[in-house]
Amino acid sequence: MHGFKYRHGKLSCEQVALSDLVRKHGTPLYVYSAGTLADHYQRLDQALAPVPHQICFAMKSNSNLAVLRTLADLGSGFDIVSAGELARVIAAGGDARKCVFAGVGKTEAEIAFALRQGIYSFNVESEPELARINLVAGRMHTQAPVALRVNPNVDAHTHAKITTGTYENKFGIAFENIEGIYERARRLKNLKLRGVQMHIGSQLTEVKPFADAIIKVLPMVARLAKRHELEFFSIGGGMGIVYDPALASGEADWWKQKRTRGLLTPARYANTLVPLLRNLKLRILVEPGRFISGNAGVLVTRVEHVKQTGRKRFVIVDAAMNDLIRPAFYDSYHEIVPLRLARGKTVKSDVVGPICESGDSFCKDRPLPAVKEGDLLALMSAGAYGSVMGSNYNSRPLAAEVLVRGARTSLIRRRQSISDIWAGETLAAWQR
Ligand SMILES: *Cc1c(COP(=O)(O)O)cnc(C)c1O
Secondary structure, eight states, X not given: OOSEEEETTEEEETTEEHHHHHHHHOSSEEEEEHHHHHHHHHHHHHHTTXXXXXXXXXXXSOOOHHHHHHHHTTTOEEEEOSHHHHHHHHHTTOOGGGEEEOOSOOOHHHHHHHHHHTXXXXXXXXXXXXXXXXXXXXXXXXXXXXXXXXXXXXXXXXXXXXXXXXXTSSOSEEGGGHHHXXXXXXXXXXXXXXXXXXXXXXXXXXXXXXXXHHHHHHHHHHHHHHHHTOOEEEOOOOXXXXXXXXXXXXXXXXXXXXXXTTSOOHHHHHHHHHHHHGGGOSEEEEOOXXXXXXXXXXXXXXXXXXEEETTEEEEEESOOTTTOOHHHHHOOOOOEEESBOOOSOEEEEEEEOSSSSTTOEEEEEEEEEOOOTTOEEEEOSOTTTTGGGOOOGGGOOOOEEEEEETTEEEEEEOOOOHHHHTTTOXXXXXXX
């Protein structure tokens, strides 16, 4: 499911027309559907029901407090990558004991903070990091729960900037070295070996690379689990979503077989992976980010100008790469649709932001309805890696965010004011 559909010709989030939200909150505006977040979480949760499991939402994809709370209320834990993210979980009323801490560069202060909060596991990416966690835990007279992140050296066949499971990238510990490191870790008194972790990449749209990686590491995981009395095996996140026109239009049912042929649905994911995992008798952790939040959000923007130069038609909008960097950063595709349903002729258009960079572009030569100044557009599937990657580049304030649930709406981040942008800055002492 996704909660964005045309109702009476107006693109709506659940029961609320996006144009009504724009009247109240302006543009650029992120809008999230609480129903969609919950639906994605619950579908995955149910599909994994045959094995003991915990979903740890990868909050780097969307860390708004209200989004976190929506998921925490359903039982979600969180995959965190910094002390800041853990502090957000706590601020949102989430449970630190359901958090796993990933990342290659955890500082001593971050480790100490996470230990004080009682997180479930540190997912460790190197031997020096193990030594550091042992040291910090020792100082605090406690034991740190850890899992090593195994790099299975399989290619997830995804974009180079989001593949993580081969030896060409900085993540995890080489498959061949894992067992030796567990043996050495066993002798570190302030560690509690709790699990094994793996994450091979992001935006995987087929189940095969997941299955290949699991099949490759499974015998080793079973040996490790027995030898070290482990509790869990995390198979990471990375389930891809459809950034596809049929979905953005809201006319197709996202989950219908014919629309998702060959694509990753929770059922397909679980039907392939659960039989592999069932005999392990370990708790299975999954860390989906994009799968839960991606299609639960859109970015609404207003057309400022339409500029025709030679053969090109530029639709200049008030959202920019500082609001949504994915197209500039990963060449990613976002469906772009008008808030008012338009039928009939399309014109090839480049939708671009106002920032002084040629990369500040959302699409090139895409057939779009002939929009004009003042029209409103939605960049679909912007709920993951959208707002969280926002910046103040060009001194542009961060966009406002709204959460919709049924007919109810709530502003969950106010639009940043211009003076907020330099709130932490001062003139140099000699300039005052
Ligand atoms: C980024 C990340 C995830 C989530 O990735 P998605 O593609 O958004 O599901 C999960 N686990 C780890 C360790 C990550 O770094």
